[in-house]
Amino acid sequence: MTPERYQKFQQVLNRRQLDLTVITEDVHKPHNFSAIIRTCDAVGVFAIHAVNSRSSMPIYNQVAKGSEKWVACHTHTNIESAVSDLHQQGLKVYAAHLSKQALDYRMIDYTKPTAILLGAEKSGVTQKAADLVDGHIIIPMLGMVQSLNVSVAAAVILFEAQRQRLAAGLYERVHLAPDIYEQMMFEWSYPEVAASYRQQEKPYPRLGTKGEIIIS
Template sequence: MLSRRYQRICQTLDRRQPDLTVLMEDVHKPHNISAIIRTCDAVGVMAVHAMNQVADGDVLDTYSQVAQGSEKWVDLNRHPDVTVAIDQLHQQNFKIYAAHLSDRAVDYRTIDYTQPTAILMGAERWGVSDTAAELVDGHIIIPMLGMVQSLNVSVAAAVILFEAQRQRLQAGFYDQPRLDPEFYRQKVFEWGYPELVAHYRDRQLPYPPLDSEGQIIST
């Protein structure tokens, strides 16, 4: 691994936010999925969550020309249904806010995104399901001043995520690493040596240590 690549990987991981994420409920258009993942990478989201119910099984595709390779840098966690996904995020102390027009919805800018936060985005045509709307901690909306009632799902996700980034930048969340050190080292190796990952995983071997320049230390 070249030194400049190692430095870029470390700089990116230094800014990753383990307690900010997006949950996609039945977002099925690949260009929307990819655009959301690309925005997540841009604001420092470490992992996104998704559940999809489609005719031919659990299929979640991406368009690389939209994601611009960002799907390699953002982990994608799949769930069998939205109830399971929400429960698991609640167990990790996330507050979950659905982008959902309802009587209890509040302006998205009033939320404190410096707390562990998950943003739930619903299906392109139907939005958030009734089940999910009941299970989340709150509903948020982006005020609309024109004729249309809502934004495209990937655009809405970007608007909300960049508000979360603004708050976290102001709070200094990007000033020092926030990932668990062991997880951090794991990601440095996986991002820096993707061609070797399968070798170690197939043999259930620990990843080798790296020196201060990102080179593998022979043992």
Template structure:
């Protein structure tokens, strides 16, 4: 871990927007969800919420994601009711990107409040059940024969507007807005992904880091872990 990389990681974490997310509703193509994940990282979104019914095969296409799955956590939900309840419990309003007679220009809603942008599959759009929970339906004006952009392109356009509104409101300049425990856990996982996986697999607390982002006294930490394990066996 170089000081330059540690500074960069902390800088990115300080700009994460814990009250902003995307909810993917019925998006099955790995290329699309992966491209959306990449855009989420670019605008400072920490989690992408994804409705994936049990038994449905959906994954991240690494080529499109560009490694963003390491920086943005995909949170899967088995159905729309659970996903919506989870976001509303966090105080978020939902904006559905959906073409309808009541839809407003995507630039006319307030993205500086805690919110989730809901994106649906290109043919069906956002499901009726999810739309019923949304505060507004938004649309991107079109000037050609096609009715809509590809969903990943639409996500990029909408999230670019989200970022501009939040930049004007100073929400990227306030220092870390993540809860302290989440910040520290994420910082360690980003700095030391292999060690983090080692700890999770063995149900161990993460070791402390020093001011430069390195693991503080790793030999002493390993010795303590071994001693605790031996004590458990006796």
């Protein structure tokens, strides 16, 4: 661990947004799932949520470029539990879904606690999911196609959220609780050592100002 890399980890964690997330519903293609994770990392999303009722979780591929190491993924057995969990955390959930009440995605205030629900590649979000959320959003299409690839849609919406949050100064303060911050710093800095400590059910040691392990 070099001081420069440790400082980079600090800069990234300082900007992680706890109340901005994504739910994927049966997004089963590894290429798309990996691209969504990569975008989440790029805009500072701390964790995403995945529901896969039709198959197992997609396997990360090269598109992620290692981003899966920096974005936690919480899995859910069904869409009801995923949406309920986020509602209990105080987030509003908006589905990318074409309906009569759907709003232009730019009309949403993403500075508020927000989750974006994205559906399967061909069929989109299920009607059950559409009925559970707080609202529907669309990306206006001016050409012949009616929708974007799911990973592209995720990027378009998330970077609008980033734009709004940057303007509101939400990336200028740390959102993580101190204990979670220290935990993530250790796991990012020393993943193999962290795995060993977890296996032994021992607490992580402290890190010094330059990222060195302090054994007391």
